[in-house]
Amino acid sequence: MTSLIKIPAEGTKIIPGQPTPDNPIIPFIEGDGIGVDITPVMKKVVDAAVAKAYGGKKKISWMEVYAGEKSTQLYGPDVWLPKDTLDACKEYSVSIKGPMTTPVGGGIRSLNVALRQELDLYQCVRPVRYFKGVPSPLKNPELTDMVIYRENTEDIYAGIEWANGTDPCRKVIKFLQEEMGVTKIRFPETSGIGIKPVSVEGTERLVRAAIRYAIDNKRKSVTIVHKGNIMKFTEGNFRDSAYALAKREFGGVEIDGGPWLKLPADKGGIVIKDAIADAFLQQILLRPAEYDVIATTNLNGDYISDALAAQVGGIGIAPGANISDKYACFEATHGTAPKYAGQDKVNPGSLILSAEMMLRHLGWREAADLIVKSMEAAIGDKIVTYDFARLMDGAKEVSCSAFGDAMIARM
Numbered sequence: 041m042t043s044l045i046k047i048p049a050e051g052t053k054i055i056p057g058q059p060t061p062d063n064p065i066i067p068f069i070e071g072d073g074i075g076v077d078i079t080p081v082m083k084k085v086v087d088a089a090v091a092k093a094y095g096g097k098k099k100i101s102w103m104e105v106y107a108g109e110k111s112t113q114l115y116g117p118d119v120w121l122p123k124d125t126l127d128a129c130k131e132y133s134v135s136i137k138g139p140m141t142t143p144v145g146g147g148i149r150s151l152n153v154a155l156r157q158e159l160d161l162y163q164c165v166r167p168v169r170y171f172k173g174v175p176s177p178l179k180n181p182e183l184t185d186m187v188i189y190r191e192n193t194e195d196i197y198a199g200i201e202w203a204n205g206t207d208p209c210r211k212v213i214k215f216l217q218e219e220m221g222v223t224k225i226r227f228p229e230t231s232g233i234g235i236k237p238v239s240v241e242g243t244e245r246l247v248r249a250a251i252r253y254a255i256d257n258k259r260k261s262v263t264i265v266h267k268g269n270i271m272k273f274t275e276g277n278f279r280d281s282a283y284a285l286a287k288r289e290f291g292g293v294e295i296d297g298g299p300w301l302k303l304p305a306d307k308g309g310i311v312i313k314d315a316i317a318d319a320f321l322q323q324i325l326l327r328p329a330e331y332d333v334i335a336t337t338n339l340n341g342d343y344i345s346d347a348l349a350a351q352v353g354g355i356g357i358a359p360g361a362n363i364s365d366k367y368a369c370f371e372a373t374h375g376t377a378p379k380y381a382g383q384d385k386v387n388p389g390s391l392i393l394s395a396e397m398m399l400r401h402l403g404w405r406e407a408a409d410l411i412v413k414s415m416e417a418a419i420g421d422k423i424v425t426y427d428f429a430r431l432m433d434g435a436k437e438v439s440c441s442a443f444g445d446a447m448i449a450r451m
């Protein structure tokens with residue numbers, strides 16, 4: 041297949057482990073739905089922050105790569121995630137993407153998940169913090185300050201499942217009943233079956249990253265969130281492997297008779313604790329200040345991301361990063377919000393803050409700080425998109441692109 045990617049005339053590849061060049065080439069996927077609205081605004085805001093922070097000495101050369109609906113228009117009706125795009129995300133190491141649509145119940149599997157799996161982006165890092173002035177359902181939203189480390193490659197999310205009534209599904213059910221002695225499938229004729237792999241290695245690498253982050257950023261605790269009372273050998277395995285790793289690699293010592301741990305003083309004295317997912321979801325509303333870094337399995341992390349985002353104003357400003365030991369692909373927590381697609385209406389904040397994480401990842405702290413400062417200033421002046429405006433008194437509602445411009449004017 042011929043490549044449709046236009047490599048920018050100027051710019052250099054980012055090589056993992058080497059300093060970021062002054063003019064890196066960064067692949068981006070525009071995304072489906074509201075991708076067409078938020079991605080250009082994100083690029084404009086980032087370019088302005090970089091220009092302002094470094095006086096023209098540094099610059100990103102953006103390189104569009106294709107996935108989702110745009111890819112099917114360009115590469116052919118069945119080509120949703122071309123090899124071209126995967127290769128570019130690997131070759132250029134750091135990329136950013138808009139959201140992509142996944143149909144419910146049938147059709148293609150998630151392209152977002154496929155990208156994470158293909159690049160083995162095992163950490164989904166989603167910081168959740170309050171921006172002054174943002175409308176929130178909580179009385180003290182500033183107490184919510186957490187960083188979610190969601191395992192990104194395993195769990196029921198990996199997409200190993202069979203549709204009810206199909207031959208493969210019948211075969212799996214027969215195997216479970218006849219060879220594994222399973223008697224608890226209540227309606228075997230009409231059950232769909234899914235598989236939930238959770239490994240020790242997968243858990244350890246994610247939890248290691250979460251604990252290292254907590255140490256490096258002087259956080260107070262890491263909470264392992266799981267449903268290990270019910271799913272003992274998957275979610276329970278996650279909890280047990282996490283505690284074992286914290287003892288073995290970080291010198292964690294049991295407190296109050298365990299299983300909670302405390303790391304030694306040279307590792308920040310961080311507390312490693314755990315919470316069962318349902319109880320955790322009510323505690324983050326009632327006692328958010330007690331939670332800090334969160335390490336969790338894939339599906340729990342998905343639900344927790346949107347729930348926590350709501351506490352600080354919603355998924356309109358919820359950023360994220362997918363990270364491996366080699367590559368990083370930044371993306372917002374939200375999806376394609378199809379009813380708003382092409383209306384220049386939604387909040388571009390999530391993707392802009394995902395780009396802010398990307399700038400920090402590149403070591404471009406000054407530009408990242410300018411993004412945060414200008415977003416705080418725009419919100420402080422009550423210039424906001426519809427999602428905040430509908431909950432704020434005296435707000436001036438602006439479009440997606442006008443919010444980006446308001447940020448740029450405040451840099």
Ligand SMILES: NC(=O)C1=CN([C@@H]2O[C@H](COP(=O)(O)OP(=O)(O)OC[C@H]3O[C@@H](n4cnc5c(N)ncnc54)[C@H](OP(=O)(O)O)[C@@H]3O)[C@@H](O)[C@H]2O)C=CC1
Pocket residue numbers: 074078138139140141142143152355356371372373374375376377378386387388389390427
């Ligand atoms: N990583 C990815 O690419 C993801 C992709 N998806 C996919 O997106 C599609 C749509 O999913 P859906 O469940 O509707 O979830 P979405 O996250 O797309 O949207 C849900 C609601 O969240 C609010 N919202 C989302 N984005 C913004 C924004 N930028 N600014 C302001 N408000 C926003 C809107 O709320 P309101 O209606 O109140 O205005 C919207 O209706 C699905 O195909 C899903 O699979 C979902 C999540 C992640």
Ligand SMILES: O=C(O)CCC(=O)C(=O)O
Pocket residue numbers: 140141142150151152153342345373375
């Ligand atoms: O891939 C999708 O369509 C949904 C993914 C999602 O909700 C997430 O990763 O947070």
Ligand SMILES: [Mg+2]
Pocket residue numbers: 342343345346373
């Ligand atoms: Mg989600």
